[in-house]
Amino acid sequence: MLKSRIQDDMKTAMKAGDKPRLGVIRLILAAIKQREVDERIELDDTQTLAVLDKMVKQRRDSIGQYERAGREDLAEVERFEIGVIQGYLPAALTEAEIAALVEEAVAASGAATLSDMGKVMNLLRPRVQGRADMGAVSALVKQRLGG
CATH class of the missing domain: 1.10.10.410 (Arc Repressor Mutant, subunit A)
Incomplete structure (x- = not known):
């Protein structure tokens, strides 16, 4: 299951001391947990993908806003987060x-x-x-x- 893979990756990032990646994984798990609590359900892989997809979309929107405001440093953080999140998404369709x-x-x-x-x-x-x-x-x- 996708959620357990993300949790395993969190443990790996903790052991490796990879703080930037760990932070993004914690954001992912928090978003998943928030939806589970709000809807009182356990998310399956399809619903988890929807959460991840939404997170990528939010970060793309943020990148556009940061670039318009001349904040390339913040846009770079968002790009890194997108990279981590997309690692859990299936390959893009042509x-x-x-x-x-x-x-x-x-x-x-x-x-x-x-x-x-x-x-x-x-x-x-x-x-x-x-x-x-x-x-x-x-x-x-x-x-x-x-x-």
Whole structure:
């Protein structure tokens, strides 16, 4: 399970004295725990990937803000955190793979218009979560459905 792998990596980072990596892993585990407490559930791998995906997105947003403010030092910290977090995400999908998955989901859902976008996204989300930018996937679906 992904969560136990992250916990094992925390122990390894502690033993190695790798404080920067340890800090990021603790942030990851805190975010997972927060969601588990809020929703009173034990997260499975798919839900854990969603948490990690959200963390990467937040850090990308922060990088943009830091760069606009001229704070390259803070942007560099965020980039390091993204690198650690992405180590737990599955390999990113190529544009061709995403396009193929979109076509598959459109066919499987019988979607024909933009109003069917939710059906398509519900089919796609578990398959691309953590492996592709959901905003880009959404734009591709919208384009495919004539939006």
